[in-house]
Amino acid sequence: MDPRKNEDAEFAYGSGHINPLQAVNPGLVYDASAQDYITFLCAQGYNTTTLRQVTGDNSTCNGISLGKAWNLNYPSFALSVPDGGYATGSFYRTVTNVGSPNSTYNAIVFSPANLTISVVPSTLTFSQVGEKKSFVVKVNGGRLFQQPIMSACITWFDGKHTVRSPLVVYTTILPFDMDTDATALSSLGRPNLAHKKKGRIGGN
Structure with a gap:
């Protein structure tokens, strides 16, 4: 499927078709732990009582404040902009190297003309398997009024592995x-x- 031919853009096809051969050697993974999901649920309004109904253990929401859903270490990015607001947001992510022990990945960004998307740092260098590196995806744009879905993507490439993450920006009417x-x-x-x-x- 092609985002140039499908008005639903990234919502229509996500990260693309699955390639079983490449799936067993992805190069990089966005590894989210159980604590990451606990923090995510608490930040979305769960309290200790409702959280334990999900986890089945003694987890608590103590010390965790409300936050954005996009803070979860997930391999996609979605920026919801209130109608009339500015398309501005920062996504913090951490990837784990599961490919070559010594590898360098460069970020390739595809974005529409009315958005500026940057990745900091734009190069990640690994020296061993299991090593983790963090980066920030920054989105900047003008004020949006009932804007249709804007589709973009970020790809990490080391010459062998292609690690693609979809990014969408859309407005919501409150x-x-x-x-x-x-x-x-x-x-x-x-x-x-x-x-x-x-x-x-x-x-x-």
């Missing part, structure tokens, strides 16, 4: 609150609806 959002809408150059909050739309 529930409108007349008391708190009318001023924000007015600042964006839209009609101020505050005067209608107690009356009927179109009424006197």
Whole structure:
């Protein structure tokens, strides 16, 4: 499937077709531990009681604050932008070398013209199997209004292994609150609806 021909972009095909021969030698993996998932659930609003219903053990959410879903060490990136907000976000990831003991991977970025995507550092050098390296994917763009899905990808390549991760940016329309959002809408150059909050739309 081709993102140039499919309007659903990365949501239509993810990381691509599975190649069984290459799957057993991926080069790099995004290794997430049980603690990573515990931190993820707590950051998404689970408390100790609901967390233990999932883990079945004595795990707790003590000391873990609410956070973004994209902080999980997962091999894909999705930036949800509130309608009218800016396409800005940073993804922190760690990869583990399961390929050649001595290898150097360079980041190759594909992105649409209205997004700037950078990878820091853009080169990862490993000296042994099992070694871990961390990097940050930074996304920067302008203000988005009901923007269709924008599709991008990041590929780590060492001359032999191709480790591709999809990245999508899309807008979400949040529930409108007349008391708190009318001023924000007015600042964006839209009609101020505050005067209608107690009356009927179109009424006197």
